[in-house]
Amino acid sequence: MNLTDTRIDRAADLAPTDTITQSAGCPPESRATIDSPDSATDPISDTPAAPSPTPRRIDVVRPGMQTTVQDWPGRIGYWHIGVPPSGPMDDLSFRLGNRVLGNPEGAAGLECTLGGPALRFSEPTWVCVTGAVADVRVDGVPVEQWRTVEVPAGGVLDVGAIRGPGMRTYILVAGGIEVTEFLGSASTFTLGKFGGGSGAPLRADEALTLGAPSTRLAPAVPMADQPAFAHRWELAVTEGPHGAPEFFTRDDFDTIIGTDYEVHFNSDRTGVRLIGPKPEWARTDGGEAGLHPSNIHDNAYTVGALDFTGDTPILLGPDGPSLGGFVCPVTVVAADRWKLGQLTPGDKVRFVPIRSEHAAPAAELGVRRRACFGTVLSAGRDGDDGILRRTEVDDETGVTYRRQGDDGVLVEYGTLTLDLGLRARVHALHQHLLAIGRRGVIELTPGIRSLQIRVDPAVLPIPRLLDLLAEAEAQLPNSDQLVVPSRTVHLPLSWDDPSTREAITRYMHGVRADAPWCPWNIEFIRRMNGLPAVEDVYKTVFDAEYLVLGLGDVYLGAPVATPTDPRHRLVTTKYNPARTWTPENAVGIGGAYLCIYGMEGPGGYQFVGRTTQVWNHRARPTGTAGPGVDRFPTDSETPWLLRYFDRIRWHPVEAEELLDLRADFAAGKVDITTENGDFRLADYRKFLAENADSISEFRALQADAFAEERQSWRTAGELTD
Structure with missing residues (x-):
C-alpha cells in the first residue's frame, strides 16, 4: 500500500472476512458442535427430536436478579469503536454446559448473577445448569448441576440464589436460545442497550425462542473438567504491557504479585475492583497524559488487564472499555479469565506470574483450565518487564512491542509525548495489516501512539507476529506524506x-x-x-x-x-x-x-x-x-x-x-x-x-501552572516523590 501523496480510501479498511479468525483461542469450528472424547460419555440420546409445529419457547416466570442472554466468544471485531465482546464472564462453565447438550460451544444461553430465574418450557427440553452452586429444581424437585436434565412440557426450571463460592450460574438449553443478533452476536451488553433481543436483562413474562435441539446428548460434564470455585483465587498472569521500572518501581511489581488483593463490592461485568496497597510509582506524573503517574496516552486495553485507574486496581471484564489512559502492569492469561466471572466481594485474589508459553490454550475445556494451575506450571516469570522487542524506525523514532497477555501485542511508537506524526505512523501500520488480512488476527485497535493487535496464538503465535511486524516496518512509507479523509x-x-x-x-x-x-x-x-x-x-x-x-x-x-x-x-x-x-x-x-x-x-x-x-x-x-x-x-x-x-x-x-x-x-x-x-x-x-x-x-505558561498544581498536591499528600 502506498501512502505517498495519496488519499486513503475507507474501502481499503475492509479486510477479507474469510481470513479472520473469530476469537482468541477459538478455532473456526467453535460455533459448530465439537465432538470431543472429553465432552461426553455414554450418550443418553442420539435420536433427532421430532420437529415442532410451533417454535419451542421459554416463558420467564421470574427473571432473577441479573439474568442475560450471552453467547461465546461474543461480539468480536468492534473493539476499535468501543464495543466490548461481552459474552459469558465465565466462558468455561458456559461452554462445558453447551458441549454436553450437543450444542455449538458458543450457542446462546443464560448468565445468572447472584440468583437465577424461574423458567417454564413449552415442550420437553434438555437443560444443563453450570457455574456457581445454587439450588436448582424442576417442578419443585431438586436436580444436580453439571448434568443434563429434561424439563417436561409445561415444567418449570427454578434456579435459586447462589450459595457460594462463586458469583454466576449458567443455564444452557438444548438447541440454544434464538434472538436477533446485533453486530454479529446475541450477547447482551446492558450498558449499550443492545443484544439479547431487548438489550436488557430478562423481564417477567418475557418469552425466549429456542433452536432445534441436538441429536446427541451426554449425561454430565466429567467431574475432572468442572471448574473449581473458592474464596481465594490464583490468577495466572503475564508481565506487561506497563511494567517496572518505566511506570512501577521494582518494589511495586513485587507487591502486585506478592499480595492477596480483596474483591471490592463495587464490581461488575465491566471490571472487578480490588482493594490493595497503593503503589509507590516510578514517575511523579503522567506528563501531557495527566497529573497522576498512572496516566498515559490512551491505548487499547484487553480483557483481563489489571488496570490502575489512579491508585485503584481494576481487572477489566468482558463489558469493559476498549480504550483508556491508565497503566496495566499484568494481564490475566486467556485461559484463566473465566475466573473473573466468579470473583465475589470479599474474595482474595493472588496474581501468579507465569511464562507466556506456559499458558493453557483458551480453546481447551479440560483439566488444565479447571483450577488454579498457575502455581503448578509457573517456572518463574518472563522477566522482561513486558517488553518483547525494541527497534528503531528511523534516527528519531523507536518502536516498542509490549506484551498484552498471551494473546496480544501493543505496538508503541516514539516517546511518551503527544505527536500527531506518531499517530500517522500507527495509521500506516493499521492500514498495512488490514490490507494483508493475515489469518489469526482478531482485533486491531489504534490508540494515540500505539496499535493493539490481538491474535489467536494457535493460528498466529506471538513470535511469528513479531516477525510479521518487523517485516511490515520495512514496507511502510514515510508517514510525513500521509493524506487521509478528514471531515x-x-x-x-x-x-x-x-x-x-x-x-x-x-x-x-x-x-x-x-x-x-x-x-x-x-x-x-x-x-x-x-x-x-x-x-x-x-x-x-x-x-x-x-x-x-x-x-x-x-x-x-x-x-x-x-x-x-x-x-x-x-x-x-x-x-x-x-x-x-x-x-x-x-x-x-x-x-x-x-x-x-x-x-x-x-x-x-x-x-x-x-x-x-x-x-x-x-x-x-x-x-x-x-x-x-x-x-x-x-x-x-x-x-x-x-x-x-x-x-x-x-x-x-x-x-x-x-x-x-x-x-x-x-x-x-x-x-x-x-x-x-x-x-x-x-x-x-x-x-x-x-x-x-x-x-x-503557551506551553511554558502551562508548564508553570502544572508544576504549581503538582506542588500543591504534593503538599496535600496526593503525590509523593
Whole structure:
C-alpha cells in the first residue's frame, strides 16, 4: 500500500472476512458442535427430536436478579469503536454446559448473577445448569448441576440464589436460545442497550425462542473438567504491557504479585475492583497524559488487564472499555479469565506470574483450565518487564512491542509525548495489516501512539507476529506524506451542563468529597492551565478544532480527540478514584485529550459540558466486520457517528435546547452538519513550524501552572516523590 501523496480510501479498511479468525483461542469450528472424547460419555440420546409445529419457547416466570442472554466468544471485531465482546464472564462453565447438550460451544444461553430465574418450557427440553452452586429444581424437585436434565412440557426450571463460592450460574438449553443478533452476536451488553433481543436483562413474562435441539446428548460434564470455585483465587498472569521500572518501581511489581488483593463490592461485568496497597510509582506524573503517574496516552486495553485507574486496581471484564489512559502492569492469561466471572466481594485474589508459553490454550475445556494451575506450571516469570522487542524506525523514532497477555501485542511508537506524526505512523501500520488480512488476527485497535493487535496464538503465535511486524516496518512509507479523509463535524455543546454538575455531586457524596477538582471541574481546568478566568476555558474550547485520534474511549464510538493547534490544548488530570457514574454524552478533558462519553458509566475526564449522541441506537446492523474496519462490508449505515481523523467543532447551546436536540436525535430527526476535507501531515508540520514561538510561550505558561498544581498536591499528600 502506498501512502505517498495519496488519499486513503475507507474501502481499503475492509479486510477479507474469510481470513479472520473469530476469537482468541477459538478455532473456526467453535460455533459448530465439537465432538470431543472429553465432552461426553455414554450418550443418553442420539435420536433427532421430532420437529415442532410451533417454535419451542421459554416463558420467564421470574427473571432473577441479573439474568442475560450471552453467547461465546461474543461480539468480536468492534473493539476499535468501543464495543466490548461481552459474552459469558465465565466462558468455561458456559461452554462445558453447551458441549454436553450437543450444542455449538458458543450457542446462546443464560448468565445468572447472584440468583437465577424461574423458567417454564413449552415442550420437553434438555437443560444443563453450570457455574456457581445454587439450588436448582424442576417442578419443585431438586436436580444436580453439571448434568443434563429434561424439563417436561409445561415444567418449570427454578434456579435459586447462589450459595457460594462463586458469583454466576449458567443455564444452557438444548438447541440454544434464538434472538436477533446485533453486530454479529446475541450477547447482551446492558450498558449499550443492545443484544439479547431487548438489550436488557430478562423481564417477567418475557418469552425466549429456542433452536432445534441436538441429536446427541451426554449425561454430565466429567467431574475432572468442572471448574473449581473458592474464596481465594490464583490468577495466572503475564508481565506487561506497563511494567517496572518505566511506570512501577521494582518494589511495586513485587507487591502486585506478592499480595492477596480483596474483591471490592463495587464490581461488575465491566471490571472487578480490588482493594490493595497503593503503589509507590516510578514517575511523579503522567506528563501531557495527566497529573497522576498512572496516566498515559490512551491505548487499547484487553480483557483481563489489571488496570490502575489512579491508585485503584481494576481487572477489566468482558463489558469493559476498549480504550483508556491508565497503566496495566499484568494481564490475566486467556485461559484463566473465566475466573473473573466468579470473583465475589470479599474474595482474595493472588496474581501468579507465569511464562507466556506456559499458558493453557483458551480453546481447551479440560483439566488444565479447571483450577488454579498457575502455581503448578509457573517456572518463574518472563522477566522482561513486558517488553518483547525494541527497534528503531528511523534516527528519531523507536518502536516498542509490549506484551498484552498471551494473546496480544501493543505496538508503541516514539516517546511518551503527544505527536500527531506518531499517530500517522500507527495509521500506516493499521492500514498495512488490514490490507494483508493475515489469518489469526482478531482485533486491531489504534490508540494515540500505539496499535493493539490481538491474535489467536494457535493460528498466529506471538513470535511469528513479531516477525510479521518487523517485516511490515520495512514496507511502510514515510508517514510525513500521509493524506487521509478528514471531515469537519459540527456538534452542539451545553457548557457546564446540569447533568455534569449532578455527576460531580454524586461523586462528592459517594466517592470522594475532598478531590482537588471538586466542586467545579472547569475551575480546576483553569487553575491547572494558568488561565486568568473560567471564561478563558470557555473561549479555548469553542475556538479549538479537535482531531479524532481514537474511537471507543469509554465505549460506543466515543472519540478521544486533541486540538490541532497546541495552543488550544488544555491539560488536566483524571479523577482518582474514577467516577462510578457519568451522564451519556458528557464532554470532558483528561491529559491533553477531549472525550465524548458514548453512554452512561464510569469515567475520569474533567467535565466541560454535554452534547448530542455519538451512537445511534436506532441503527440495527447485523453484519460481521473484520478487525479494525470502520464500517460494515455489506451495510453503509453504522451506529457510530465519528471516524478516525474527523475534526470536531463546537457551537454553544443552552441546556434546555440540548435536551430537545437529544430527543430529536433519538427519534432520528437530526442531521449533523459535516464538511469533507483532508488531513495532510506535511501541511500540519509546516503550521507547527510557522507558529513555533507562540506555541512555546503557551506551553511554558502551562508548564508553570502544572508544576504549581503538582506542588500543591504534593503538599496535600496526593503525590509523593
